Amino acid sequence: xxxxxxxxxxxxxxxQNYRANVKLTAVGTTFQPSNPIELLGSISNTKxxxxxxxxxNQNVQCRTFGVNLLSLSCSLYEGHITTGSVVxxxxxxxxxxxxxFIYESALFLNYNQTCSTAINRYLVCVGARLVxxxxxxxxxxxCVNQFYGNTLxxxxxxxxxxxxxxxxxxxxxxxCNSTRYYWDGTRCALCTNLVCYTQLYFIENQSxxxxxxxxxxxxxxxxxxxxxxxxxxDNLYWWLDDVSxxxxxxTTDLIINGGFETDDFTGWxxxxxxxxxxxxxxxxxxxxxxxxxxxxxxxxxxxxxxxxTFNVIIGATYNVTYWLKxxxxxxxxxxxxxxP
Ligand SMILES: *[C@@H]1O[C@H](CO)[C@@H](O)[C@H](O)[C@H]1NC(C)=O
Ligand SMILES: *[C@@H]1O[C@H](CO)[C@@H](O)[C@H](O)[C@H]1NC(C)=O
Ligand SMILES: *[C@@H]1O[C@H](CO)[C@@H](O)[C@H](O)[C@H]1NC(C)=O
Ligand SMILES: *[C@@H]1O[C@H](CO)[C@@H](O)[C@H](O)[C@H]1NC(C)=O
Ligand SMILES: *[C@@H]1O[C@H](CO)[C@@H](O)[C@H](O)[C@H]1NC(C)=O
Ligand SMILES: *[C@@H]1O[C@H](CO)[C@@H](O)[C@H](O)[C@H]1NC(C)=O
Ligand SMILES: *[C@@H]1O[C@H](CO)[C@@H](O)[C@H](O)[C@H]1NC(C)=O
Ligand SMILES: *[C@@H]1O[C@H](CO)[C@@H](O)[C@H](O)[C@H]1NC(C)=O
Numbered sequence: 001x002x003x004x005x006x007x008x009x010x011x012x013x014x015x016q017n018y019r020a021n022v023k024l025t026a027v028g029t030t031f032q033p034s035n036p037i038e039l040l041g042s043i044s045n046t047k048x049x050x051x052x053x054x055x056x057n058q059n060v061q062c063r064t065f066g067v068n069l070l071s072l073s074c075s076l077y078e079g080h081i082t083t084g085s086v087v088x089x090x091x092x093x094x095x096x097x098x099x100x101f102i103y104e105s106a107l108f109l110n111y112n113q114t115c116s117t118a119i120n121r122y123l124v125c126v127g128a129r130l131v132x133x134x135x136x137x138x139x140x141x142x143c144v145n146q147f148y149g150n151t152l153x154x155x156x157x158x159x160x161x162x163x164x165x166x167x168x169x170x171x172x173x174x175x176c177n178s179t180r181y182y183w184d185g186t187r188c189a190l191c192t193n194l195v196c197y198t199q200l201y202f203i204e205n206q207s208x209x210x211x212x213x214x215x216x217x218x219x220x221x222x223x224x225x226x227x228x229x230x231x232x233x234d235n236l237y238w239w240l241d242d243v244s245x246x247x248x249x250x251t252t253d254l255i256i257n258g259g260f261e262t263d264d265f266t267g268w269x270x271x272x273x274x275x276x277x278x279x280x281x282x283x284x285x286x287x288x289x290x291x292x293x294x295x296x297x298x299x300x301x302x303x304x305x306x307x308x309t310f311n312v313i314i315g316a317t318y319n320v321t322y323w324l325k326x327x328x329x330x331x332x333x334x335x336x337x338x339x340p
Pocket of ligand 2: 139140141142144
Protein backbone atom coordinates (compact mmCIF):
# COMPACT_ATOMS: atom_id res chain seq x y z
CA UNK A 1 0.00 0.00 0.00
CA UNK A 2 2.90 2.40 0.63
CA UNK A 3 4.29 4.50 -2.17
CA UNK A 4 7.99 5.00 -1.69
CA UNK A 5 7.40 8.73 -1.27
CA UNK A 6 9.10 10.28 1.68
CA UNK A 7 8.14 13.83 2.43
CA UNK A 8 10.62 15.79 4.37
CA UNK A 9 8.58 18.55 5.82
CA UNK A 10 11.30 20.41 7.64
CA UNK A 11 10.89 23.29 5.23
CA UNK A 12 7.55 24.09 6.82
CA UNK A 13 8.58 23.48 10.32
CA UNK A 14 9.50 26.17 12.73
CA UNK A 15 13.03 25.02 13.21
CA GLN A 16 15.37 22.22 12.39
CA ASN A 17 14.38 20.21 15.46
CA TYR A 18 10.85 19.84 14.13
CA ARG A 19 12.05 17.97 11.04
CA ALA A 20 9.97 14.86 10.44
CA ASN A 21 9.68 12.20 7.79
CA VAL A 22 6.36 11.07 6.46
CA LYS A 23 5.40 8.19 4.22
CA LEU A 24 2.59 8.89 1.82
CA THR A 25 0.27 6.12 0.67
CA ALA A 26 -1.18 5.61 -2.79
CA VAL A 27 -3.74 8.12 -4.05
CA GLY A 28 -7.34 7.18 -3.30
CA THR A 29 -6.77 5.93 0.23
CA THR A 30 -8.21 6.91 3.58
CA PHE A 31 -7.19 6.09 7.13
CA GLN A 32 -9.44 4.14 9.46
CA PRO A 33 -8.06 4.44 12.99
CA SER A 34 -8.54 1.43 15.22
CA ASN A 35 -10.64 3.61 17.53
CA PRO A 36 -12.62 6.75 16.66
CA ILE A 37 -11.14 8.50 19.70
CA GLU A 38 -7.90 8.86 17.73
CA LEU A 39 -9.26 11.66 15.57
CA LEU A 40 -7.48 14.69 17.02
CA GLY A 41 -9.26 17.13 14.76
CA SER A 42 -10.10 18.09 11.21
CA ILE A 43 -8.99 21.20 9.39
CA SER A 44 -11.00 22.50 6.48
CA ASN A 45 -9.73 24.39 3.47
CA THR A 46 -6.43 22.48 3.39
CA LYS A 47 -5.08 22.94 -0.11
CA UNK A 48 -2.17 20.50 -0.21
CA UNK A 49 -0.71 17.36 1.24
CA UNK A 50 2.19 19.39 2.55
CA UNK A 51 -0.15 21.67 4.48
CA UNK A 52 -1.97 18.77 6.11
CA UNK A 53 1.32 17.15 6.94
CA UNK A 54 2.52 20.38 8.53
CA UNK A 55 -0.61 20.57 10.71
CA UNK A 56 0.12 17.04 11.86
CA ASN A 57 3.74 17.91 12.48
CA GLN A 58 2.74 20.72 14.81
CA ASN A 59 0.80 18.37 17.07
CA VAL A 60 3.00 16.11 19.17
CA GLN A 61 0.13 13.61 19.38
CA CYS A 62 -0.36 13.38 15.62
CA ARG A 63 1.15 10.35 13.87
CA THR A 64 -1.10 9.93 10.85
CA PHE A 65 -3.10 12.29 8.68
CA GLY A 66 -5.67 11.92 5.95
CA VAL A 67 -6.15 14.63 3.36
CA ASN A 68 -8.75 14.98 0.65
CA LEU A 69 -7.88 17.55 -1.99
CA LEU A 70 -11.40 17.63 -3.43
CA SER A 71 -13.11 18.46 -0.16
CA LEU A 72 -9.96 20.25 1.07
CA SER A 73 -10.22 18.46 4.41
CA CYS A 74 -7.35 17.36 6.58
CA SER A 75 -7.86 14.90 9.45
CA LEU A 76 -5.27 14.33 12.14
CA TYR A 77 -4.98 11.02 13.99
CA GLU A 78 -3.20 9.97 17.12
CA GLY A 79 -2.65 6.36 16.03
CA HIS A 80 0.49 5.33 14.19
CA ILE A 81 -0.35 4.32 10.64
CA THR A 82 0.27 0.63 11.43
CA THR A 83 -2.29 0.65 14.25
CA GLY A 84 -5.20 1.40 11.91
CA SER A 85 -6.09 0.47 8.35
CA VAL A 86 -5.32 2.25 5.14
CA VAL A 87 -8.25 1.52 2.87
CA UNK A 88 -8.92 2.27 -0.78
CA UNK A 89 -11.68 4.85 -0.74
CA UNK A 90 -14.66 5.09 -3.03
CA UNK A 91 -14.56 6.45 -6.57
CA UNK A 92 -15.03 10.10 -5.61
CA UNK A 93 -11.91 10.16 -3.50
CA UNK A 94 -9.22 9.91 -6.12
CA UNK A 95 -7.68 12.95 -4.50
CA UNK A 96 -7.29 11.51 -1.02
CA UNK A 97 -4.01 10.54 0.58
CA UNK A 98 -2.85 9.16 3.90
CA UNK A 99 0.44 10.15 5.46
CA UNK A 100 2.11 8.26 8.27
CA PHE A 101 4.86 9.85 10.30
CA ILE A 102 7.89 7.64 10.61
CA TYR A 103 8.83 6.63 14.15
CA GLU A 104 12.28 5.20 14.71
CA SER A 105 14.65 5.03 17.63
CA ALA A 106 17.00 7.64 16.13
CA LEU A 107 14.27 10.23 16.74
CA PHE A 108 14.11 9.42 20.45
CA LEU A 109 17.72 9.83 21.50
CA ASN A 110 16.68 12.67 23.81
CA TYR A 111 14.22 10.54 25.72
CA ASN A 112 14.53 11.05 29.49
CA GLN A 113 17.10 13.82 29.01
CA THR A 114 16.58 17.10 30.79
CA CYS A 115 14.32 19.49 28.92
CA SER A 116 17.18 21.87 28.31
CA THR A 117 18.42 19.27 25.81
CA ALA A 118 17.31 20.16 22.31
CA ILE A 119 13.58 19.51 22.12
CA ASN A 120 11.92 17.88 19.11
CA ARG A 121 8.39 17.08 18.00
CA TYR A 122 8.42 13.55 19.38
CA LEU A 123 8.75 14.17 23.11
CA VAL A 124 7.19 16.45 25.69
CA CYS A 125 8.69 18.09 28.73
CA VAL A 126 7.24 16.85 32.04
CA GLY A 127 8.92 17.46 35.37
CA ALA A 128 12.06 18.78 33.62
CA ARG A 129 12.49 15.60 31.56
CA LEU A 130 11.64 14.70 27.98
CA VAL A 131 9.02 11.96 28.09
CA UNK A 132 6.44 10.34 25.84
CA UNK A 133 3.33 12.34 24.91
CA UNK A 134 -0.05 11.50 26.38
CA UNK A 135 -1.60 8.16 25.35
CA UNK A 136 1.79 6.71 24.40
CA UNK A 137 4.42 4.82 26.40
CA UNK A 138 8.15 4.24 26.22
CA UNK A 139 8.86 0.76 24.93
CA UNK A 140 12.61 0.93 25.36
CA UNK A 141 13.38 2.55 22.03
CA UNK A 142 10.44 4.75 20.96
CA CYS A 143 7.12 6.09 22.21
CA VAL A 144 4.35 3.70 21.15
CA ASN A 145 0.57 4.23 21.15
CA GLN A 146 -1.05 2.74 24.26
CA PHE A 147 -3.18 -0.34 23.61
CA TYR A 148 -6.94 -0.77 23.66
CA GLY A 149 -8.90 -3.56 25.36
CA ASN A 150 -8.11 -7.25 24.89
CA THR A 151 -4.56 -6.52 23.71
CA LEU A 152 -1.57 -8.27 25.28
CA UNK A 153 0.31 -6.19 27.85
CA UNK A 154 2.73 -6.45 30.78
CA UNK A 155 2.22 -3.11 32.52
CA UNK A 156 -0.64 -0.68 33.14
CA UNK A 157 1.26 2.08 31.34
CA UNK A 158 0.85 0.12 28.09
CA UNK A 159 -2.95 0.39 28.27
CA UNK A 160 -5.10 3.46 27.54
CA UNK A 161 -5.54 4.66 31.10
CA UNK A 162 -7.70 7.57 29.95
CA UNK A 163 -10.24 4.95 28.82
CA UNK A 164 -9.87 3.29 32.29
CA UNK A 165 -7.94 0.33 30.86
CA UNK A 166 -5.40 -1.43 33.04
CA UNK A 167 -3.18 -4.45 32.40
CA UNK A 168 -4.78 -7.52 33.98
CA UNK A 169 -2.25 -9.61 35.90
CA UNK A 170 -4.29 -12.71 35.18
CA UNK A 171 -4.95 -12.44 31.48
CA UNK A 172 -2.01 -10.15 30.57
CA UNK A 173 -4.36 -8.11 28.45
CA UNK A 174 -5.67 -4.58 28.76
CA UNK A 175 -9.03 -4.74 30.55
CA CYS A 176 -11.45 -2.24 32.08
CA ASN A 177 -10.38 -1.26 35.59
CA SER A 178 -13.63 -2.51 37.09
CA THR A 179 -15.42 -5.76 36.51
CA ARG A 180 -18.62 -3.75 36.23
CA TYR A 181 -17.35 -2.64 32.85
CA TYR A 182 -16.29 -4.53 29.73
CA TRP A 183 -14.43 -3.53 26.58
CA ASP A 184 -17.05 -3.19 23.87
CA GLY A 185 -14.50 -2.72 21.09
CA THR A 186 -14.36 1.04 21.47
CA ARG A 187 -14.63 1.89 25.15
CA CYS A 188 -15.30 0.50 28.60
CA ALA A 189 -19.06 0.14 28.73
CA LEU A 190 -21.21 -0.67 31.74
CA CYS A 191 -21.82 -4.41 31.94
CA THR A 192 -25.27 -5.43 30.89
CA ASN A 193 -26.98 -8.66 31.74
CA LEU A 194 -26.48 -9.72 28.18
CA VAL A 195 -22.72 -9.51 28.00
CA CYS A 196 -21.29 -10.03 31.46
CA TYR A 197 -23.18 -13.01 32.82
CA THR A 198 -21.76 -16.35 33.86
CA GLN A 199 -23.83 -19.31 32.76
CA LEU A 200 -24.01 -22.02 35.42
CA TYR A 201 -26.35 -24.34 33.59
CA PHE A 202 -28.16 -24.46 30.30
CA ILE A 203 -30.28 -27.18 28.76
CA GLU A 204 -32.93 -27.34 26.07
CA ASN A 205 -35.53 -30.05 25.47
CA GLN A 206 -34.31 -32.21 28.35
CA SER A 207 -35.60 -35.66 29.10
CA UNK A 208 -37.47 -36.21 32.35
CA UNK A 209 -35.03 -36.14 35.28
CA UNK A 210 -35.67 -36.71 39.01
CA UNK A 211 -34.59 -34.24 41.70
CA UNK A 212 -30.92 -33.56 40.88
CA UNK A 213 -28.34 -31.69 42.92
CA UNK A 214 -26.35 -28.93 41.21
CA UNK A 215 -23.30 -27.25 42.70
CA UNK A 216 -20.99 -24.61 41.26
CA UNK A 217 -18.02 -22.68 42.50
CA UNK A 218 -18.41 -19.07 41.49
CA UNK A 219 -15.47 -16.64 41.67
CA UNK A 220 -17.03 -13.24 42.32
CA UNK A 221 -15.98 -10.50 39.92
CA UNK A 222 -18.80 -8.11 40.78
CA UNK A 223 -20.97 -7.12 43.64
CA UNK A 224 -23.86 -7.25 44.04
CA UNK A 225 -24.69 -10.16 41.76
CA UNK A 226 -27.98 -11.67 40.66
CA UNK A 227 -28.60 -15.39 40.52
CA UNK A 228 -31.21 -15.97 37.85
CA UNK A 229 -33.25 -19.03 36.93
CA UNK A 230 -34.94 -18.80 33.59
CA UNK A 231 -37.37 -21.60 32.70
CA UNK A 232 -39.63 -22.57 29.86
CA UNK A 233 -41.59 -25.78 29.55
CA ASP A 234 -44.46 -25.71 27.10
CA ASN A 235 -46.08 -28.97 28.12
CA LEU A 236 -44.90 -29.86 31.62
CA TYR A 237 -42.97 -28.25 34.52
CA TRP A 238 -39.60 -27.52 36.05
CA TRP A 239 -39.32 -27.90 39.82
CA LEU A 240 -36.75 -25.99 41.86
CA ASP A 241 -35.94 -26.25 45.58
CA ASP A 242 -33.25 -25.58 48.22
CA VAL A 243 -31.33 -22.82 46.48
CA SER A 244 -28.34 -21.68 48.48
CA UNK A 245 -25.21 -19.59 48.09
CA UNK A 246 -22.44 -19.44 50.65
CA UNK A 247 -18.88 -18.21 50.65
CA UNK A 248 -16.44 -21.08 50.87
CA UNK A 249 -15.58 -21.55 54.52
CA UNK A 250 -18.60 -19.58 55.73
CA THR A 251 -21.87 -21.37 56.32
CA THR A 252 -24.08 -18.24 56.11
CA ASP A 253 -26.60 -18.72 53.33
CA LEU A 254 -26.83 -15.54 51.25
CA ILE A 255 -30.12 -16.63 49.66
CA ILE A 256 -33.30 -15.66 51.43
CA ASN A 257 -36.09 -18.22 51.35
CA GLY A 258 -34.09 -20.63 49.15
CA GLY A 259 -36.58 -23.43 49.92
CA PHE A 260 -39.69 -21.25 49.28
CA GLU A 261 -40.92 -22.28 52.71
CA THR A 262 -42.59 -18.89 53.25
CA ASP A 263 -45.14 -20.06 50.67
CA ASP A 264 -44.43 -16.95 48.60
CA PHE A 265 -41.65 -15.08 46.75
CA THR A 266 -40.13 -13.44 49.82
CA GLY A 267 -36.54 -12.55 48.88
CA TRP A 268 -37.12 -13.39 45.23
CA UNK A 269 -38.07 -11.43 42.17
CA UNK A 270 -40.23 -13.09 39.52
CA UNK A 271 -40.42 -11.44 36.13
CA UNK A 272 -42.66 -12.37 33.26
CA UNK A 273 -41.64 -9.96 30.49
CA UNK A 274 -43.33 -11.98 27.75
CA UNK A 275 -46.62 -12.27 29.61
CA UNK A 276 -46.59 -16.05 29.33
CA UNK A 277 -48.99 -18.38 31.10
CA UNK A 278 -48.17 -21.24 33.49
CA UNK A 279 -45.27 -19.15 34.82
CA UNK A 280 -43.49 -19.64 38.12
CA UNK A 281 -45.41 -20.18 41.34
CA UNK A 282 -44.79 -21.59 44.79
CA UNK A 283 -46.39 -24.98 45.28
CA UNK A 284 -47.24 -26.84 48.46
CA UNK A 285 -47.31 -30.60 48.15
CA UNK A 286 -45.44 -33.69 49.10
CA UNK A 287 -43.39 -33.52 45.91
CA UNK A 288 -41.02 -30.87 47.33
CA UNK A 289 -37.39 -31.84 47.69
CA UNK A 290 -37.27 -30.80 51.34
CA UNK A 291 -39.77 -29.00 53.50
CA UNK A 292 -43.28 -28.38 52.28
CA UNK A 293 -42.91 -25.97 49.42
CA UNK A 294 -41.01 -25.69 46.13
CA UNK A 295 -40.97 -23.56 43.01
CA UNK A 296 -42.76 -24.83 39.93
CA UNK A 297 -42.51 -23.30 36.45
CA UNK A 298 -44.26 -24.29 33.23
CA UNK A 299 -43.76 -21.06 31.27
CA UNK A 300 -45.33 -21.64 27.88
CA UNK A 301 -44.16 -20.08 24.63
CA UNK A 302 -41.27 -18.19 26.22
CA UNK A 303 -39.28 -18.14 29.47
CA UNK A 304 -39.91 -16.28 32.69
CA UNK A 305 -37.22 -15.24 35.20
CA UNK A 306 -36.79 -15.95 38.90
CA UNK A 307 -33.92 -14.08 40.51
CA UNK A 308 -32.35 -12.96 43.74
CA THR A 309 -29.65 -10.33 44.22
CA PHE A 310 -27.06 -10.40 47.00
CA ASN A 311 -23.72 -8.88 47.96
CA VAL A 312 -20.52 -10.82 47.57
CA ILE A 313 -16.84 -10.10 48.19
CA ILE A 314 -14.94 -9.58 44.96
CA GLY A 315 -12.23 -12.20 44.60
CA ALA A 316 -13.95 -14.66 46.95
CA THR A 317 -15.36 -18.00 45.81
CA TYR A 318 -18.96 -18.95 46.44
CA ASN A 319 -20.69 -22.29 46.47
CA VAL A 320 -23.94 -22.01 44.51
CA THR A 321 -26.21 -25.01 44.96
CA TYR A 322 -29.77 -25.98 44.16
CA TRP A 323 -32.00 -28.95 43.43
CA LEU A 324 -33.80 -29.17 40.12
CA LYS A 325 -36.28 -31.62 38.71
CA UNK A 326 -37.40 -31.59 35.08
CA UNK A 327 -40.51 -33.30 33.86
CA UNK A 328 -39.07 -33.31 30.35
CA UNK A 329 -40.81 -32.54 27.04
CA UNK A 330 -40.07 -29.94 24.39
CA UNK A 331 -39.83 -27.14 23.78
CA UNK A 332 -38.27 -26.57 27.17
CA UNK A 333 -35.33 -24.64 28.51
CA UNK A 334 -33.49 -24.05 31.78
CA UNK A 335 -30.91 -21.29 31.93
CA UNK A 336 -29.16 -20.57 35.24
CA UNK A 337 -26.88 -17.56 35.33
CA UNK A 338 -25.11 -15.19 37.68
CA UNK A 339 -24.79 -11.65 36.47
CA PRO A 340 -23.72 -8.22 37.70
C1 LIG B 1 15.43 8.53 33.43
O1 LIG B 1 16.59 9.11 33.98
C2 LIG B 1 16.66 8.99 35.39
C3 LIG B 1 17.86 9.81 35.88
O2 LIG B 1 18.99 9.53 35.10
C4 LIG B 1 16.77 7.51 35.73
O3 LIG B 1 16.83 7.36 37.14
C5 LIG B 1 15.57 6.78 35.18
O4 LIG B 1 15.68 5.39 35.40
C6 LIG B 1 15.44 7.03 33.70
N1 LIG B 1 14.19 6.44 33.25
C7 LIG B 1 14.10 5.72 32.14
C8 LIG B 1 12.76 5.18 31.80
O5 LIG B 1 15.06 5.49 31.41
C1 LIG C 1 9.29 -0.49 20.16
O1 LIG C 1 8.27 -0.47 19.16
C2 LIG C 1 8.78 -0.44 17.83
C3 LIG C 1 7.59 -0.24 16.92
O2 LIG C 1 6.59 -1.17 17.19
C4 LIG C 1 9.52 -1.72 17.56
O3 LIG C 1 10.05 -1.69 16.26
C5 LIG C 1 10.67 -1.84 18.56
O4 LIG C 1 11.29 -3.10 18.39
C6 LIG C 1 10.14 -1.73 19.97
N1 LIG C 1 11.27 -1.69 20.86
C7 LIG C 1 11.36 -2.46 21.93
C8 LIG C 1 12.59 -2.35 22.76
O5 LIG C 1 10.47 -3.25 22.22
C1 LIG D 1 -11.50 3.25 37.27
O1 LIG D 1 -11.29 4.45 36.58
C2 LIG D 1 -12.15 5.50 36.97
C3 LIG D 1 -11.93 6.66 36.05
O2 LIG D 1 -10.57 6.91 35.92
C4 LIG D 1 -11.87 5.85 38.41
O3 LIG D 1 -12.75 6.88 38.81
C5 LIG D 1 -12.10 4.62 39.25
O4 LIG D 1 -11.74 4.90 40.58
C6 LIG D 1 -11.27 3.46 38.76
N1 LIG D 1 -11.66 2.26 39.48
C7 LIG D 1 -10.78 1.41 39.97
C8 LIG D 1 -11.35 0.21 40.65
O5 LIG D 1 -9.57 1.60 39.88
C1 LIG E 1 -29.58 -17.16 29.46
O1 LIG E 1 -29.66 -16.13 30.44
C2 LIG E 1 -28.85 -15.01 30.14
C3 LIG E 1 -28.91 -14.04 31.31
O2 LIG E 1 -30.20 -13.57 31.51
C4 LIG E 1 -29.34 -14.37 28.86
O3 LIG E 1 -28.56 -13.25 28.54
C5 LIG E 1 -29.25 -15.40 27.75
O4 LIG E 1 -29.74 -14.84 26.55
C6 LIG E 1 -30.04 -16.63 28.12
N1 LIG E 1 -29.88 -17.63 27.10
C7 LIG E 1 -30.91 -18.15 26.45
C8 LIG E 1 -30.60 -19.09 25.34
O5 LIG E 1 -32.06 -17.87 26.75
C1 LIG F 1 -20.00 -15.08 56.94
O1 LIG F 1 -20.74 -14.36 55.95
C2 LIG F 1 -21.64 -13.43 56.54
C3 LIG F 1 -22.46 -12.85 55.40
O2 LIG F 1 -21.65 -12.29 54.41
C4 LIG F 1 -20.90 -12.38 57.32
O3 LIG F 1 -21.80 -11.47 57.89
C5 LIG F 1 -20.08 -13.06 58.38
O4 LIG F 1 -19.28 -12.11 59.04
C6 LIG F 1 -19.18 -14.12 57.80
N1 LIG F 1 -18.52 -14.86 58.85
C7 LIG F 1 -17.21 -15.06 58.84
C8 LIG F 1 -16.67 -15.87 59.98
O5 LIG F 1 -16.47 -14.64 57.96
C1 LIG G 1 -6.31 -12.94 39.34
O1 LIG G 1 -5.38 -13.83 39.92
C2 LIG G 1 -5.28 -13.69 41.33
C3 LIG G 1 -4.14 -14.55 41.81
O2 LIG G 1 -4.13 -15.79 41.16
C4 LIG G 1 -6.63 -14.10 41.95
O3 LIG G 1 -6.57 -13.96 43.35
C5 LIG G 1 -7.71 -13.18 41.40
O4 LIG G 1 -8.97 -13.58 41.88
C6 LIG G 1 -7.72 -13.21 39.89
N1 LIG G 1 -8.66 -12.24 39.41
C7 LIG G 1 -9.44 -12.46 38.37
C8 LIG G 1 -10.32 -11.34 38.00
O5 LIG G 1 -9.42 -13.52 37.76
C1 LIG H 1 -21.14 -26.73 48.55
O1 LIG H 1 -22.28 -26.87 49.35
C2 LIG H 1 -22.75 -28.21 49.44
C3 LIG H 1 -24.00 -28.27 50.24
O2 LIG H 1 -24.47 -27.04 50.62
C4 LIG H 1 -21.67 -29.09 50.05
O3 LIG H 1 -22.13 -30.42 50.04
C5 LIG H 1 -20.42 -28.97 49.23
O4 LIG H 1 -19.38 -29.71 49.86
C6 LIG H 1 -20.01 -27.54 49.14
N1 LIG H 1 -18.83 -27.42 48.29
C7 LIG H 1 -17.73 -26.82 48.70
C8 LIG H 1 -16.58 -26.79 47.75
O5 LIG H 1 -17.66 -26.26 49.78
C1 LIG I 1 -36.30 -28.06 21.07
O1 LIG I 1 -37.53 -28.45 20.57
C2 LIG I 1 -38.17 -27.53 19.69
C3 LIG I 1 -39.49 -28.07 19.23
O2 LIG I 1 -40.16 -28.66 20.28
C4 LIG I 1 -37.28 -27.26 18.49
O3 LIG I 1 -37.86 -26.23 17.69
C5 LIG I 1 -35.90 -26.81 18.97
O4 LIG I 1 -35.03 -26.66 17.85
C6 LIG I 1 -35.32 -27.84 19.92
N1 LIG I 1 -34.04 -27.37 20.40
C7 LIG I 1 -32.98 -28.15 20.47
C8 LIG I 1 -31.70 -27.53 20.93
O5 LIG I 1 -33.01 -29.33 20.17
